[in-house]
Structure formats: structure tokens, C-alpha cells
Amino acid sequence: xxxxxxxxxxxxxxxxxxxxxxxxxxxxxxxxxxxxxxxxxxxxxxxxxxxxxxxxxxxxxxxxxxxxxxxxxxxxxxxxxxxxxxxxxxxxxxxxxxxxxxxxxxxxxxxxxxxxxxxxxxxxxxxxxxxxxxxxxxxxxxxxxxxxxxxxxxxxxxxxxxxxxxxxxxxxxxxxxxxxxxxxxxxxxxxxxxxxxxxxxxxxxxxxxxxxxxxxxxxxxxxxxxxxxxxxxxxxxxxxxxxxxxxxxxxxxxxxxx
Amino acid sequence: xxxxxxxxxxxxxxxxxxxxxxxxxxxxxxxxxxxxxxxxxxxxxxxxxxxxxxxxxxxxxxxxxxxxxxxxxxxxxxxxxxxxxxxxxxxxxxxxxxxxxxxxxxxxxxxxxxxxxxxxxxxxxxxxxxxxxxxxxxxxxxxxxxxxxxxxxxxxxxxxxxxxxxxxxxxxxxxxxxxxxxxxxxxxxxxxxxxxxxxxxxxxxxxxxxxxxxxxxxxxxxxxxxxxxxxxxxxxxxxxxxxxxxxxxxxxxxxxxxxxxxxxxxxxxxxxxxxxxxxxxxxxxxxxxxxxxxxxxxxxxxxxxxxxxxxxxxxxxxxxxxxxxxxxxxxxx
Numbered sequence: 001x002x003x004x005x006x007x008x009x010x011x012x013x014x015x016x017x018x019x020x021x022x023x024x025x026x027x028x029x030x031x032x033x034x035x036x037x038x039x040x041x042x043x044x045x046x047x048x049x050x051x052x053x054x055x056x057x058x059x060x061x062x063x064x065x066x067x068x069x070x071x072x073x074x075x076x077x078x079x080x081x082x083x084x085x086x087x088x089x090x091x092x093x094x095x096x097x098x099x100x101x102x103x104x105x106x107x108x109x110x111x112x113x114x115x116x117x118x119x120x121x122x123x124x125x126x127x128x129x130x131x132x133x134x135x136x137x138x139x140x141x142x143x144x145x146x147x148x149x150x151x152x153x154x155x156x157x158x159x160x161x162x163x164x165x166x167x168x169x170x171x172x173x174x175x176x177x178x179x180x181x182x183x184x185x186x187x188x189x190x191x192x193x194x195x196x197x198x199x200x201x202x203x204x205x206x207x208x209x210x211x212x213x214x215x216x217x218x219x220x221x222x223x224x225x226x227x228x229x230x231x232x233x234x235x236x237x238x239x240x241x242x243x244x245x246x247x248x249x250x251x252x253x254x255x256x257x258x
Numbered sequence: 259x260x261x262x263x264x265x266x267x268x269x270x271x272x273x274x275x276x277x278x279x280x281x282x283x284x285x286x287x288x289x290x291x292x293x294x295x296x297x298x299x300x301x302x303x304x305x306x307x308x309x310x311x312x313x314x315x316x317x318x319x320x321x322x323x324x325x326x327x328x329x330x331x332x333x334x335x336x337x338x339x340x341x342x343x344x345x346x347x348x349x350x351x352x353x354x355x356x357x358x359x360x361x362x363x364x365x366x367x368x369x370x371x372x373x374x375x376x377x378x379x380x381x382x383x384x385x386x387x388x389x390x391x392x393x394x395x396x397x398x399x400x401x402x403x404x405x406x407x408x409x410x411x412x413x414x415x416x417x418x419x420x421x422x423x424x425x426x427x428x429x430x431x432x433x434x435x436x437x438x439x440x441x442x443x444x445x446x447x448x449x450x451x452x453x454x455x456x457x458x459x460x461x462x463x464x465x466x467x468x469x470x471x472x473x474x475x476x477x478x479x480x481x482x483x484x485x486x487x488x489x490x491x492x493x494x495x496x497x498x499x500x501x502x503x504x505x506x507x508x509x510x511x512x513x514x515x516x517x518x519x520x521x522x523x524x525x526x527x528x529x530x531x532x533x534x535x536x537x538x539x540x541x542x543x544x545x546x547x548x549x550x551x552x553x554x555x556x557x558x559x560x561x562x563x564x565x566x567x568x569x570x571x572x573x574x575x576x577x578x579x580x581x582x583x584x585x586x587x588x589x590x591x
Binding site: 006010013014093105109 | 365384390
């Protein structure tokens with residue numbers, strides 16, 4: 001954990017040197033947010049509910065989406081950025097000869113603090129949605145939201161790690177993160193709006209949908225404690241599997257010749 | 259030092275590594291076919307290599323490209339699992355990658371960088387400090403010591419991309435040695451550097467070895483590195499050990515000849531040198547002769563008697579030539 005602190009400190013110092021990037025990111029996030037709002041406004045100008053979701057609930061979901069996207073852009077995106085190059089050129093050797101978990105190092109080594117802005121904005125949206133919610137937000141619903149969000153992040157992280165581990169076999173997987181982001185866009189809207197087959201796809205196969213839908217359901221008081229437990233189990237299992245897969249991948253790594 | 263019953267830091271027994279590599283045939287049809295069914299070929303990179311290295315030794319690990327040097331180093335640093343055979347480094351099996359092992363060794367590769375390109379070298383040092391859990395005070399002291407030894411003043415805060423190749427290599431060494439490892443695997447650490455920079459790096463390795471009693475296994479294409487640092491060399495070719503012993507013995511047994519350098523008062527013709535030995539160079543009164551070792555006294559006295567000699571020196575042949583001869587003859591010594 002001390003290591004995480006050092007990663008953060010160093011990244012923060014580097015980012016401070018590039019203030020322009022901070023403002024660019026802020027603008028980009030605001031822009032994507034504005035687009036999403038227009039979408040929501042168009043939908044709800046015709047109806048009160050979409051697939052059982054009120055406008056406030058959808059705003060909370062959007063907030064959750066941006067919190068998660070922010071975490072990925074802050075930590076996972078930058079940390080995994082170099083892995084393709086490292087496997088191709090063999091510089092992953094330096095990660096593997098360190099006395100620390102290689103999975104931890106590749107996952108958290110680079111933090112772009114400017115991107116954390118998106119998390120804050122997401123949190124703001126969630127707060128705004130809650131303030132407009134008709135029913136009272138109790139301790140349980142707040143907990144359900146946070147818990148489901150944490151599980152969602154764990155599931156998403158596992159999926160991300162799994163995709164990136166494929167680098168050991170295919171070497172050129174630069175497109176994997178593109179595919180990830182394209183699929184992740186599905187998390188912007190409630191799962192219930194998707195037709196059956198697509199819902200199955202984004203729930204079980206590529207688990208991006210659940211990451212935002214479940215927390216939003218949690219805060220709306222629509223998530224039973226039993227579901228939370230199931231979700232926690234699924235998160236733990238996916239972490240375990242992806243971690244094993246990573247280790248399997250590392251064992252497969254032969255490192256580029258001199 | 260050698261020959262005493264010293265502790266063995268690196269013990270290698272019958273280490274073997276086969277790679278399975280896909281065979282790519284040229285042409286479109288073959289490419290399409292390879293998408294479905296790949297053909298593989300087994301490459302035997304290392305075939306039953308054995309040796310021991312004692313604590314504090316600097317051993318030169320030599321061989322032509324593709325001889326198996328890097329593969330061996332990678333197995334010893336825990337990056338590759340061998341196909342068969344055993345190795346122990348500081349009592350650990352390297353490829354188990356136990357923290358206790360990784361903490362006490364380092365791997366430096368002249369052609370690969372661990373420093374992050376866009377940020378100052380200092381950032382990488384700080385990350386390594388955290389990874390190895392180096393206490394702040396020790397970190398500062400070590401950094402100050404290395405900075406002075408390598409002459410790195412003022413370079414640590416510059417982005418790595420703004421450093422010259424030599425400066426970068428020096429920073430790489432610092433990053434790799436901050437945790438003061440006991441075992442150093444150095445793969446071509448002076449590659450591509452100019453002579454001054456090579457000397458500096460060489461001197462640093464020598465000082466580090468003496469100060470911390472570190473054990474060093476070094477590969478280099480520059481024989482000057484080997485000659486300056488290594489008393490003992492291991493020569494590997496086609497994945498097998500061809501020679502393991504003192505550098506001086508290698509020169510003596512493989513190359514049983516000397517080179518005579520002679521300065522002459524006037525030009526001489528090649529006929530004057532008939533039967534003396536192989537003429538390596540004859541130019542403007544300067545002569546180099548390759549002479550079998552046992553004939554050296556005889557040839558020397560003939561030269562002195564028959565030619566207007568101003569100066570004469572007897573030297574061992576250049577180490578490059580000797581090594582090359584080992585590869586060509588393929589003899590096991």
C-alpha cells in the first residue's frame with residue numbers, strides 16, 4: 001500500500017508539470033457528460049419511466065458510470081498502457097524480477113491524477129440524483145450502492161486484467177482496450193433497456209452492464225441483501241480467476257530474446 | 259582468492275532449455291495455413307550447462323550471438339523455466355521467484371531499459387525504493403555514493419528521453435543496484451557506449467564488486483570489459499560450455515603462441531623474415547610477428563642478431579583472436 005502511495009505521489013508530480021492536460025481532460029469529461037444529459041432529456045421528455053427506471057435513477061446510474069470510467073482512466077488505462085510494448089520488447093523482465101506482485105505492479109504503477117476528475121463528477125451526479133429521489137436514502141441503500149460499486153469495479157478490473165493477459169499469446173493486442181471501451185459504453189444505460197440477448201451478453205459474458213446497473217438499483221432500494229452476497233461472490237471469483245490467468249500468462253512468457 | 263573453499267553463490271547443473279518456435283514459411287498460402295495449424299520447431303538454446311560461481315567472483319560469460327548466454331542468464335534470474343536441469347542462486351531456485359531471492363539479485367540488460375522514458379530517472383529510483391523497501395536514509399546514502407562514482411550530478415531530474423545513451427546506461431545501473439544486490443547478472447552493460455563511458459561503467463562494476471563483495475556474471479562483446487574485470491571466463495557455444503577457467507590459462511592453452519612487436523631502424527623485406535613466423539604486419543619499420551610459444555626465444559635472438567632492432571616486446575595475442583579461435587576450432591578445453 002505504501003507502494004501505491006509512491007505511485008500516486010510520483011504521478012501527481014509529473015501531471016502537475018502538464019497542467020494543460022488537466023484542463024483538456026476536464027473539458028472532454030464535461031463534453032461527454034453534456035451528451036449523456038441530452039440523451040436522457042430526449043428520452044424522458046416522452047415518458048416518465050424507461051424500463052421501470054425514473055429519470056433520477058438514470059442520473060445516478062450515469063454518475064456510477066463516470067465514477068467507474070474515471071477509475072479505469074486514472075489507474076488501469078495508464079498502468080496497462082505499456083504492457084504490449086513491454087511484452088514485445090521483453091522489458092517486462094524488469095517487472096518480473098522485482099520482489100513484488102507482478103500483477104500489482106502492472107495494474108497500479110501509473111496513476112493519472114487528472115483523470116480522477118471524472119470520478120468526482122460522477123460522485124456529484126450521484127449526489128444530485130439522490131437529492132431529487134422521491135424516497136429517503138437510508139443507511140442500507142447507501143451501503144448497497146457503495147458495496148455494489150466496489151464489486152462492480154472488482155469484476156471490471158478482472159475482465160480488464162483477463163483481456164490484457166492475452167498479450168502473452170497474441171502479443172499485439174493494442175485493440176483490446178478499444179474493444180473494452182466500446183463495450184463499456186453499454187454501462188451508460190440501465191441493463192433493462194437492452195433486448196434479452198444483449199442483456200445476457202453484457203451481464204455474463206462481458207460484465208460491463210452490471211457494474212453500473214447494480215449500484216444504481218442499490219440506491220433505489222431495489223437490491224436485496226441476498227443479491228449483494230451473490231454479487232460479492234461473483235466479484236471474488238472473477239478476481240481469483242483473472243489472477244490465476246495472469247500467473248499462467250506470466251509462466252508462458254518467454255521474454256523477447258536479447 | 260581462487261581455489262580456496264569459498265561459499266558457492268551460483269550453482270548450475272545440466273541446465274537445459276528448449277524453445278518451441280513457430281515456423282513461418284514465406285508466401286500468402288503458408289501464412290493462411292499457419293493461422294490454423296502452426297508448425298513448430300524445437301530450438302535447443304542451452305544444452306546441459308554446468309558451473310559453480312563462488313561469492314565475490316566476477317565471471318565473464320562469453321560466446322557468439324545465439325550461443326545461449328542470454329537464455330542462461332534469464333533462467334538464473336528467474337525469468338525462464340528450464341526444460342531440465344537444476345540451478346541454485348544464493349540457495350534459491352531462481353524460477354520460483356521467491357522474494358528472498360529477487361531482493362538480493364539484479365538483472366541489467368544493455369539493450370533494455372527499465373527507466374520510464376518520459377519521466378526523470380529519479381522517479382524510477384523512488385519506485386524501486388518502495389518496491390525493495392529501502393529505508394530513506396540508506397536510499398539517500400546509496401544514491402549519493404553511486405552518483406559520485408558514476409558522475410551523475412544533475413542528471414537525475416532530467417526526463418530520461420533527454421539523456422545520452424551513456425547517461426541512460428549509468429542511470430539504469432543505479433536503478434538496478436539501489437537495493438545493493440549480492441548477485442549481478444549483467445548482459446552487455448556497455449553495449450554501444452564509447453570507450454570513456456565503457457571505462458566508467460567497468461570501473462563502477464569493479465568498485466561495487468569490491469565494496470559489497472557481490473558476485474557478478476557478465477556478458478560482453480567487448481573483450482576489454484572481460485580482460486579488465488574477469489579473472490575467470492566461461493565460454494559457451496551452441497548451448498554447451500566449451501571452456502571454464504582462468505582467462506590467462508585460456509590464452510596459454512588455446513593460443514600457444516606469442517606476438518612479437520619489433521621496431522626497426524630501416525625497412526626490411528619479407529624475405530629477411532623467412533622461417534621466423536607468421537608476419538602479421540610489416541610497415542615503415544614496424545613489425546608484428548606471430549610465433550609459436552616454444553620458438554619465441556629462438557626467434558627473438560635471431561631477430562636481434564640479424565636485423566637492426568630498436569625495440570622489441572613480447573605479448574600475448576589479443577583476447578578477441580583467442581576466443582575466436584575457440585569458436586572456430588570448437589575444442590573443449
